[in-house]
Amino acid sequence: xxxxxSMALRSISFAGCALLLLAAPALAxxxxxxxxxxxxxxxxAAPAPDSGITTSTFGDWALRCQRMSDSAKDSxxxxxxxxxxxxxxxxxxxxxxxxxxxxxxxxxxxxxLPTNVSFPxxxxxxxxxxxxxxLDFAWVRCIQGGCFAEAVPSDDDLRRWxxxxxxxxxxxxDAAGREIAIPVSFRGLGQSLDALMK
Numbered sequence: 001x002x003x004x005x006s007m008a009l010r011s012i013s014f015a016g017c018a019l020l021l022l023a024a025p026a027l028a029x030x031x032x033x034x035x036x037x038x039x040x041x042x043x044x045a046a047p048a049p050d051s052g053i054t055t056s057t058f059g060d061w062a063l064r065c066q067r068m069s070d071s072a073k074d075s076x077x078x079x080x081x082x083x084x085x086x087x088x089x090x091x092x093x094x095x096x097x098x099x100x101x102x103x104x105x106x107x108x109x110x111x112x113l114p115t116n117v118s119f120p121x122x123x124x125x126x127x128x129x130x131x132x133x134x135l136d137f138a139w140v141r142c143i144q145g146g147c148f149a150e151a152v153p154s155d156d157d158l159r160r161w162x163x164x165x166x167x168x169x170x171x172x173x174d175a176a177g178r179e180i181a182i183p184v185s186f187r188g189l190g191q192s193l194d195a196l197m198k
Contacts, residue, residue, distance in 0.1 A: 096109065115147055123149040
């Protein structure tokens with residue numbers, strides 16, 4: 001079975017060299033204030049807590065940014081991702097994400113698939129039916145929620161994917177050694193990557 005739980009896929013996103021959990025910060029509950037004494041003006045409402053997460057959609061892809069802060073500086077981490085769901089599956093079956101560990105690092109692509117995969121093997125993404133080679137994604141690790149494969153796409157790979165009108169495909173082997181092909185939409189990938197690079 002290829003299905004993930006929707007919760008597992010929604011909570012896993014690209015960070016550093018692997019897709020990691022980027023849970024939204026817990027929203028602190030505001031303590032209930034004591035009834036105020038009559039005043040000339042009513043007290044101002046407290047501002048709503050800010051999760052620091054923004055999302056923009058481009059076709060079938062989404063750009064998700066989260067504000068990260070430490071004692072030294074505030075920064076943003078952004079990724080472009082697509083969650084793949086098929087009609088005959090109750091939840092998402094795969095996730096593809098692009099991101100950089102740091103501004104001076106290369107753009108990396110990660111794929112998350114169910115743990116029902118064969119080793120040794122790899123995952124490939126083909127731009128279309130004429131793409132004879134595809135891009136190889138090497139397995140990097142498995143956790144309880146799924147297995148991660150990683151690649152560094154070349155400029156040629158990205159150029160081909162940006163220009164695609166038709167669907168490509170992702171191919172991998174399941175635990176029984178059967179080749180599984182999943183359609184991959186490139187609609188909106190170019191615009192989302194452009195927004196990521198800004």
